[in-house]
Amino acid sequence: MNIIFLGPPGAGKGTQAQRICAALNIPQISTGDMLRRAIADQTPTGLKAKAYMDAGGLVPDDVIIDIVKERLQAPDCAGGYILDGFPRTVPQAEALEGIATIDKVVELDVADEKLIQRISGRRVCLKCGATYHVSLLNGATTCANCGEPLIQREDDKAETVLNRLKSYHSKTAPLVDFYQARGKLVKIDGAGDMDAIFAAILKELQA
Numbered sequence: 001m002n003i004i005f006l007g008p009p010g011a012g013k014g015t016q017a018q019r020i021c022a023a024l025n026i027p028q029i030s031t032g033d034m035l036r037r038a039i040a041d042q043t044p045t046g047l048k049a050k051a052y053m054d055a056g057g058l059v060p061d062d063v064i065i066d067i068v069k070e071r072l073q074a075p076d077c078a079g080g081y082i083l084d085g086f087p088r089t090v091p092q093a094e095a096l097e098g099i100a101t102i103d104k105v106v107e108l109d110v111a112d113e114k115l116i117q118r119i120s121g122r123r124v125c126l127k128c129g130a131t132y133h134v135s136l137l138n139g140a141t142t143c144a145n146c147g148e149p150l151i152q153r154e155d156d157k158a159e160t161v162l163n164r165l166k167s168y169h170s171k172t173a174p175l176v177d178f179y180q181a182r183g184k185l186v187k188i189d190g191a192g193d194m195d196a197i198f199a200a201i202l203k204e205l206q207a
């Protein structure tokens with residue numbers, strides 16, 4: 001099954017995508033993780049993307065579409081995947097229609113006030129993409145999966161977060177109607193407990 005996780009920054013897309021991918025044994029394709037790795041490796045794509053990301057804006061469509069197109073050709077995508085953070089604009093969604101057939105789009109719905117609280121406490125592992133919240137780390141500073149040091153993302157600092165929410169509402173939220181019109185949208189309340197949300201998503205995907 002080819003699945004999209006849609007929702008604002010901090011909605012829990014990465015957290016749930018990682019768990020659902022492990023349960024279904026399919027790859028998680030996070031464009032944000034791919035871009036952060038490209039920046040760390042100082043690749044041409046990373047150098048192009050950095051200024052947009054630091055400002056809380058979106059990386060240009062042509063850059064991100066090329067990255068996804070190439071990634072979806074890898075053999076591990078043949079049995080399905082979760083796209084986490086792509087598409088984020090209508091032109092990206094239109095381009096995706098020429099690249100892949102999407103079966104379901106899971107929208108995680110969370111109010112802005114809660115998103116700010118979640119994002120400000122987020123800590124991530126750049127190596128394996130695992131995501132944590134500082135309130136649940138009990139002082140740990142390394143990744144429980146792979147032992148790498150955890151970091152706070154540059155774009156999770158307060159001054160950037162409002163730009164990211166703005167760009168979600170103006171550029172990405174229209175995708176809710178886009179996929180609703182195609183009969184692919186499943187809306188999940190993303191405000192509750194992580195285990196309950198995981199179970200709700202899995203149930204919808206297996207329906």
Ligand code: ADP
Nearest residue numbers: 009010011012013014015118122131132133194
């Ligand atoms: P996204 O990928 O949508 O930007 P993340 O999965 O990185 O969001 O989650 C953002 C932050 O919120 C992380 O710190 C994560 O640990 C935390 N988080 C995710 N889901 C929940 C939840 N259901 N309840 C409380 N905190 C959550």
Ligand code: AMP
Nearest residue numbers: 031032052053057058059064085086088
């Ligand atoms: P994320 O990890 O999904 O929160 O993404 C972090 C940042 O990467 C975003 O704020 C954007 O700057 C950039 N990014 C990730 N995915 C996309 C995309 N599909 N289109 C444009 N920019 C993206």
